[in-house]
Amino acid sequence: MTTSTPPLREAAGAIVLDADSRILLLRYDENGGFWATPGGSLEDGEDHATATLRELREELGIDEKAVELRAQLAERSKNHLVGGREVRQVERYFLTRVSVTDADLAHATQSDNIRERRWWTLTELRAAQETVYPVGLADLVAAVVDGRMPPRPVVLTG
Template identity: 75%
Template sequence: MTTPTPPIREAARAVVLDADQRVLLLRYDENGGFWVTPGGSLEEGEDHATATLRELGEELGIDAKNVELGAQLAQRCKDHRVGGREVRQVERYYLARVSPADVHPACAAQPDNIREYRWWTEGELRSTRATVYPRGLADLVAAVAEGHMPQRPIILAG
């Protein structure tokens, strides 16, 4: 007997970098606690780039006019529970350049269950014992910081 494939949930996420090549991550307490890039599911009729900008505003109070949105860097597929049901989330990760001065969590329209946000250096990503998603984020950040943009989106694990 085969298990049916969960329904697809399209999502857009941002690899938010500042001028010092630090990456902005959000902390959640669910599932033992983890850090993750900002983002979320697409709304009806929305494209991934538009969703990325909307999510930055909803989660961090960042005005879209203050975001330098770049190319899609990566993609990840992950089965997990959302709203009590199993889904297969297909995420596209976009480069977003933002100044820390433009991050205003107090103005976030939908902060969900975000417990804190923090700017991380590549070294901190590599040395932390905290759970950080997606896996491979440190390598991706390092490549972008060195000016090595992927020719096509790379596939990230978990």
């Protein structure tokens, strides 16, 4: 019996916080429904930071001039289906802080099956009954809000 390794899919995501340290999450209906950070796969020739800025523009209408990407906070590797095909997705998550008004959905160019966009307080995130990806996001956000930036990217699961 042979087993094959799924193809690699590089992805980038943003942990978007506002001035009140609320995090912006997006809701999707597939796979039973879940909330996740903005982001997506890298396009040819992109690095992770460039892909993160593009995804913020496409999904949230955030002008790149309004975004200062900060440190890479985390990474995650997970096998999952994309377009009916299993891939090994490797994601890098970058911190950014924006104003609530910077997210201008009238300028978003790709909905990517996003059903809802919502700013969450840390208390709401910790109490969430819905599925939130990546697993461990609440603890990471709590550390950032408390001024405890990880010295190297944290490895998240799920």
